[in-house]
Amino acid sequence: MRPAFSATRALDDSMRTDHAYLTATDRCWCLADYHPGASYRVSEVNQLIVNLKCRPLIVSADPRRMHYKVRAMDAVARALRAALSRSSVESATWIPIPPSRPARDPDYDDRLPRILAQAFDGYDLDLRHLLYQTEVSAPDHTRARRLSAEALYRIIGLDRTLLDITPLRARIVLFDDVLTTGKHYKCCERRLRETLAAIPINGLFVARRVLPRRWRCPMPPPHAGAASAVLSAPWRRIRSARAAAMIPVAPANTKAST
Numbered sequence: 001m002r003p004a005f006s007a008t009r010a011l012d013d014s015m016r017t018d019h020a021y022l023t024a025t026d027r028c029w030c031l032a033d034y035h036p037g038a039s040y041r042v043s044e045v046n047q048l049i050v051n052l053k054c055r056p057l058i059v060s061a062d063p064r065r066m067h068y069k070v071r072a073m074d075a076v077a078r079a080l081r082a083a084l085s086r087s088s089v090e091s092a093t094w095i096p097i098p099p100s101r102p103a104r105d106p107d108y109d110d111r112l113p114r115i116l117a118q119a120f121d122g123y124d125l126d127l128r129h130l131l132y133q134t135e136v137s138a139p140d141h142t143r144a145r146r147l148s149a150e151a152l153y154r155i156i157g158l159d160r161t162l163l164d165i166t167p168l169r170a171r172i173v174l175f176d177d178v179l180t181t182g183k184h185y186k187c188c189e190r191r192l193r194e195t196l197a198a199i200p201i202n203g204l205f206v207a208r209r210v211l212p213r214r215w216r217c218p219m220p221p222p223h224a225g226a227a228s229a230v231l232s233a234p235w236r237r238i239r240s241a242r243a244a245a246m247i248p249v250a251p252a253n254t255k256a257s258t
Contacts, residue, residue, distance in 0.1 A: 005031045005045075005079040011208065018211045021149065021182035028185070028203035031079055033210045034178055045207050048072045052177055052206075057107045073115050076177070076206050080119035092202075093126045093169040095192075097176040097184050098156065100137045112175055126169050131188050132157050140180070153187040158195065171200040179205040 008029045009015075016022045032045045051065075051072040059066040096112035103110075116127050134155045140146045174188055185203050192201060 005075075005083070007031075008083050008204070015208065018209060019179055019182040021186045026182070026185075026203065027200075028179065028182075028205065030179060030205040030208040031083060032207040034207040036209050036211070048075055049178060049207060052076065052111060053109075055107055056109050069111075073111055073118070077115050077119035079206075080115070086123055089120050090124045090126075091170050092173045093128060093171070094173050094175055095128055095130050095188075097174055097188050098131045098133045100133060100139055102133055102135065105136060112177065116175060126166070128162050128165075130159050130162050131191060132159065140183075149183050149187060152183060153190060156187055156191050158191050160195065163195065168196070168199060171202060172196070174201065174203045175205075176203070177206045179203070179208040 008031060011019070011022065011026075011028045011030065013024065016024070016026075022028065033043075034045055034049055035043065049072075051068040054065050054069045059069050094116055096116065099109045099112075101108045113127060113129060116125065134157050137147055137152065137155060172192065174185055176184065179185065189201050
């Protein structure tokens with residue numbers, strides 16, 4: 001069985017080909033690889049992701065499933081704590097990418113903010129629930145036709161009252177468990193950019209989906225970029241990567257960027 005986690009890895013050009021909505025200007029990091037379509041036995045990460053994503057209504061009715069979900073959250077929290085220095089955590093504002101259900105829904109899953117709070121307990125963590133979904137959207141893998149980026153963007157809201165509580169940190173980190181196409185990340189970035197034009201926005205993911213070559217598809221239609229110019233332009237992949245000007249996270253034994 002493959003090991004679960006390593007240090008944070010920046011997504012380079014070769015890795016971005018698995019995530020159709022990302023471009024060379026996106027600065028994203030991950031801790032591990034997830035292999036879709038494979039058995040949960042193929043790696044600890046696959047097994048962890050299955051347990052992590054188990055729906056609240058299911059785990060609330062099954063103590064055994066609850067046990068495995070909590071254990072998966074604990075494992076991710078420990079991995080984050082080990083991978084990131086305190087200074088890199090405290091220099092960022094952390095925003096969980098919202099789940100597919102509004103907070104009022106009985107099946108709403110708050111695993112991401114709980115993981116961050118546990119991982120960085122005792123730190124000066126700036127964790128804000130700035131983004132939310134206004135209505136339920138079925139996960140793409142359960143739909144006959146995937147939700148378009150524009151449709152997803154329209155149901156992502158921004159809680160502006162939380163922006164004024166205290167100043168934001170030097171950068172924003174959007175946090176999610178699995179990076180698939182990058183659609184949710186780009187829609188969230190676009191929503192934030194309407195209000196926050198200058199602050200750097202990065203992505204950190206527990207795992208990224210690694211596609212077998214036979215699964216790779218033609219490029220999708222225009223993606224949910226941060227600017228209207230990107231949305232109006234024909235879809236194209238930028239092949240030359242621009243050097244990262246600001247790294248959102250750093251290993252615990254290195255000095256974080258500022």
